[in-house]
Amino acid sequence: MASRTLIEINKITKVFRSLDGADVLALEDVSLDVGLSEFVSIVGPSGCGKSTLLRLVAGLTGPTEGRILIDGDEVTEPRRDIGMVFQAPTLLPWANILKNVLFPLKVLHRLTADSENRARELLKLVGLGEFEKKMPSELSGGMQQRAAICRALIPEPKILLMDEPFGALDALTREEMSLELQRIWTERPTTIIFVTHSVPEAVLLSDKVCVMSSRPGHVKEVIEIPLARPRSYSLETEQEFQNISQRIRKHIFENQTSARRIGAA
Amino acid sequence: MPRRIEQIWHHSRGVILPAAAVILLGLLWEASVHIFSIPVYLLPAPSVIWVDFISKADLVYGHTTATVNTILGGFLLSIAISFPLAVMIASSAVVANTIYPLLVLTQSIPKVALAPILVVALGAGEMPRVIVTFLVAFFPLVTSLATGLLAVPKDLIELSRSYRGTWWQEMWLIRLPWSVPFLFNGLKLAITFAVVGATVGEFVAADKGLGYQIMAATSFFNTSVAFGALVILSLLGIVLFQAVAIIERVLFPWSSPQE
Numbered sequence A: 001m002a003s004r005t006l007i008e009i010n011k012i013t014k015v016f017r018s019l020d021g022a023d024v025l026a027l028e029d030v031s032l033d034v035g036l037s038e039f040v041s042i043v044g045p046s047g048c049g050k051s052t053l054l055r056l057v058a059g060l061t062g063p064t065e066g067r068i069l070i071d072g073d074e075v076t077e078p079r080r081d082i083g084m085v086f087q088a089p090t091l092l093p094w095a096n097i098l099k100n101v102l103f104p105l106k107v108l109h110r111l112t113a114d115s116e117n118r119a120r121e122l123l124k125l126v127g128l129g130e131f132e133k134k135m136p137s138e139l140s141g142g143m144q145q146r147a148a149i150c151r152a153l154i155p156e157p158k159i160l161l162m163d164e165p166f167g168a169l170d171a172l173t174r175e176e177m178s179l180e181l182q183r184i185w186t187e188r189p190t191t192i193i194f195v196t197h198s199v200p201e202a203v204l205l206s207d208k209v210c211v212m213s214s215r216p217g218h219v220k221e222v223i224e225i226p227l228a229r230p231r232s233y234s235l236e237t238e239q240e241f242q243n244i245s246q247r248i249r250k251h252i253f254e255n256q257t258s259a260r261r262i263g264a265a
Numbered sequence B: 001m002p003r004r005i006e007q008i009w010h011h012s013r014g015v016i017l018p019a020a021a022v023i024l025l026g027l028l029w030e031a032s033v034h035i036f037s038i039p040v041y042l043l044p045a046p047s048v049i050w051v052d053f054i055s056k057a058d059l060v061y062g063h064t065t066a067t068v069n070t071i072l073g074g075f076l077l078s079i080a081i082s083f084p085l086a087v088m089i090a091s092s093a094v095v096a097n098t099i100y101p102l103l104v105l106t107q108s109i110p111k112v113a114l115a116p117i118l119v120v121a122l123g124a125g126e127m128p129r130v131i132v133t134f135l136v137a138f139f140p141l142v143t144s145l146a147t148g149l150l151a152v153p154k155d156l157i158e159l160s161r162s163y164r165g166t167w168w169q170e171m172w173l174i175r176l177p178w179s180v181p182f183l184f185n186g187l188k189l190a191i192t193f194a195v196v197g198a199t200v201g202e203f204v205a206a207d208k209g210l211g212y213q214i215m216a217a218t219s220f221f222n223t224s225v226a227f228g229a230l231v232i233l234s235l236l237g238i239v240l241f242q243a244v245a246i247i248e249r250v251l252f253p254w255s256s257p258q259e
């Protein structure tokens, strides 16, 4: 997808200072461009700084070196046009599903007469139309995560940051949810950075996949996924899908053997 | 229908069993007093306590209202002071490190010893008793509430910050509601301690109240009246605790423990 660049991650280094003096180099010289309405996945071993990278883009923490530009503006604090989805749904347990979805508008002072209808539309879009009055504890994990996605979508963010959003779900629900995300993204194109552990999920959903390695986290390769859309998991048996998956796995695997070698030394 | 009886038993055994135990204990008490001829000033039989106490019903009513006033006064003062303290503790580690040792200090002061000093300082009115009640009751409330305010998942806080939510929004829309179960845990402890605090206050500085009545009655070896006051104090504790639990269940149904 040859669109104009929306997010420019430029030579980011992030060091966490800890009290015992042993600083953690979480990210080193990370660069990545994300185009307008592009779907970019980040895969990499646990602890390679994927969450940190998302928090940097969200402006929740600042880089040690380098800078991040969104629409040409440097990110120095949180922006109101970014939505976040975390691994856990983290809904407010005291509010029903509809109120949970409306929560960002409340914080943003953007509640209007039409807000509830928009929330209902979104809930319908993810198949939760009849559950708006239910409390979070009455819904399954997958349904809660769908509600969390609606919550992220309602302020109509320019950018959606998703940190392993399906990580807590069982394998079947996970496949179903990723296909649903593809459908939502097709219906309402948004720029998405999507962190995942699952290689097939990344290949299925993304325009490009950014493979990272750990300690310190840096970008191994950014792989374009030329497969035609809409995609389904039946593609997994096809040669091109397997080639791409292999290439991603090779990077992650390389990474682990080198880590093991360092550990053994 | 045995199934129906089983259901009734299942739902009411929480009441029936303790009630049966109390009645059995009362009968045992009554019987022992008669069998071993225990003198009434040492241990009056339940029947004697009942008769003596009923004959003073008016007086008992006055003492009970006085104690309830002290309990509620101290309890409300605890709430009023605990909220800002807990919010301050939760807002800054520096403040928390400054305030916590002082709070612990207030807990290590023996309240019975403090009461007469408070009378000298504040006069003989209701104030010293309310302050003693407050000092006994507020600590668990502050610690529970502060714990709740700090127990909010990091993701929720980041959610609010990512929309540039203000400190007030974070407190009002996320931290305080999140703390409601913790708050009620603290309130239940506080109301129970408030009964103790009010009684202690009345031992030292009062001319009315159930605590005062126990002191006055025992000094005349009027043991049955003292026992009666004791029973009322226990009942007050149970009723007030249940009242807090009911308020929680009615106002915050999502907060109370699931069955």
Ligand SMILES: Nc1ncnc2c1ncn2[C@@H]1O[C@H](COP(=O)(O)OP(=O)(O)O)[C@@H](O)[C@H]1O
Binding pocket: A016, A017, A018, A024, A025, A026, A045, A046, A047, A048, A049, A050, A051, A052, A053
């Ligand atoms: N707030 C923090 N303070 C100190 N170290 C941190 C903090 N957040 C993350 N780290 C460290 O940075 C590294 C990357 O973490 P993270 O971004 O969570 O990785 P990932 O999401 O890829 O699993 C880890 O080594 C982690 O321990």
Ligand SMILES: [Mg+2]
Binding pocket: A050, A051, A052, A163
């Ligand atoms: Mg992570």
